[in-house]
Amino acid sequence: MSGLQGFLGKLDPQKSQQSQPSAVPGRLTTSSRGKGGKQKSKAIKGWEENEAGGDQQRDDQRADSNDNGAAMNNLKINDVLLSEPNINLENLKSSAWCGLPSSSRGEVWRLLLGYSPTNRGRREQVLERKRGEYWRAIEGCGLGGEGHDHPGITKTEQVLLRQILVDLPRTAPSIPLFHHPSLQLLLKRVLYLWSVRNPACSYVQGLNDLCCPFIWSFLEEYLQENNKTLTKGIDVSREIPKQILQQVESDTYWCLTSLLSSIQDHYTPNQPGLQKQVYTLSKIVERTDSDLYNHLQSHGVEFIQFAFKWCNCLLVREFDMYTICRLWDTHISEGGEGFSVFHVYTCAALLGRFSETIRGISDFGDLFQFLQGGMKDMTESWGEEEVSVLCSQAFVLKSLFQNSQAHLG
């Protein structure tokens, strides 16, 4: 399979270049931007110092293994790709497909999602303009100010705002970072603006989850630039300057907008795009793993009952933040079809990965529990290797089925 060989070719470590990364325009930095090289060992050490509790050791290992796994792409992405006067997006995609180092992730996502321009000379100026545009839009839609009281908005908008406010405290419950008041405010504005600007979709529960990988990656980008690293319980008021938070917010908005533009019909009434994706998933599994398919069927479990969440939240709820960001590297590198097409093969690969476990469960309630949340207990220990395997399996499935829809009939 030539496609698979092409994919394997991307893993060639010989292609890595040796040199120190330099400051890149548009990066999330304060005015003292451009401190030069990122020191991985210090970054990881930061974990040891900052992360408390029983998860510490595991998180250290996770951060370590994820970064090591992507290390071969690290220098290449920083020096060869990001410092070029004009970035070749295809090359960047093929490198990013295999996973990005967390220090470059924010920047590469901005580029691949078409928010940041490929022309290095224009980058800073364009981002500044877009960031300003976001803040003017926030003022314009009546959501300026720090409080939650916005008398200027219409009654319909108040209903929308109420729903968003209901969901904010329930965003990623296990990560205190997202519950800091300034991040709750950030989420509120991003979600509200997106919803009023996309009235055909408006706010749908779960969109709050989709903001998290962006916020996480952009904050991590800033911290690594300053030889620190992100922890789940980071003291936002102390560690993140207001100016950076504002950039993170506008970048999250624009990147979310870009991501969602390819899957708008996931969130329109009755969610037709999502329904179709779930249907395709069931067809793929029926073809590739009939034992699993029959097992689910015979126990009365319908795909929509668990895959709805997978497609609505793009798997954010099935993995922890490190792993989902790594998984999204691949999805975002797939271009406009990452979430609308490739995602369904990732879901199929994920089911395949746990096929044996699932087939070993014969009680409906237990099956439901596993598929609705129990899987996360098993993916928590995942590192780069497991994600790579998942992505390559999804790639193979896509190569087999995507252009042969008759096979799924």
Place this chain on the structure above:
Amino acid sequence: MRLKVVLLGEGRVGKTSILFRYIRNEFQEKQQSTLQASYMDKKIKVGTTTAQLSVWDTAGQERFHALGPIYYRDADGALLVYDITDSESFTKVRKWVKELRKIVGGDINIVIAGNKIDLERNRQVEEKEVLEYAKSVGATHFYTSAKQNLGLEECFTDLATKMVQQNLTKLQGLAGGFQPKGGKSKLVVVDDTGEGKKSSGGGGCC
């Protein structure tokens, strides 16, 4: 005997928390929003009958309202949850009752739960209004707190008792003392769990 229960109510009134507390005795201050629906089951003994409660927890956002029928269509009972600190959430209960009575009639047993009774000081929903309303639609009303584990056993026991009685009546093909039609059946509510320890106003009202 397998009995199907559906949890309905506005977003963030505590449907999922009620379920987790009742079935697993777990409570999380911050619970993720439920998308589509989730499921849990539990065995419960009503008199001499052991019933398997299959509880479907549904999404609260108005957007997902249309999914309701999938879950309540063949349900034996509905637990309608509102948040006592949020009057709009009680308005939503009225909507659900109307819809259930219209679509499935008296075949579905309804219990209303006023959740978050631990936040009594922030109460927005008038007790008198709630109790009168529940009575008028033939529903039992309980105050609950998933956080403090108050009223949940009573609430589910009451619902299960009604459902078991209804099922037994159906099975025996008797018109008997129980009228599952019409929504105002005179059911004897068995609540032997000691009402004294409960928060104010708990208990049946039929």
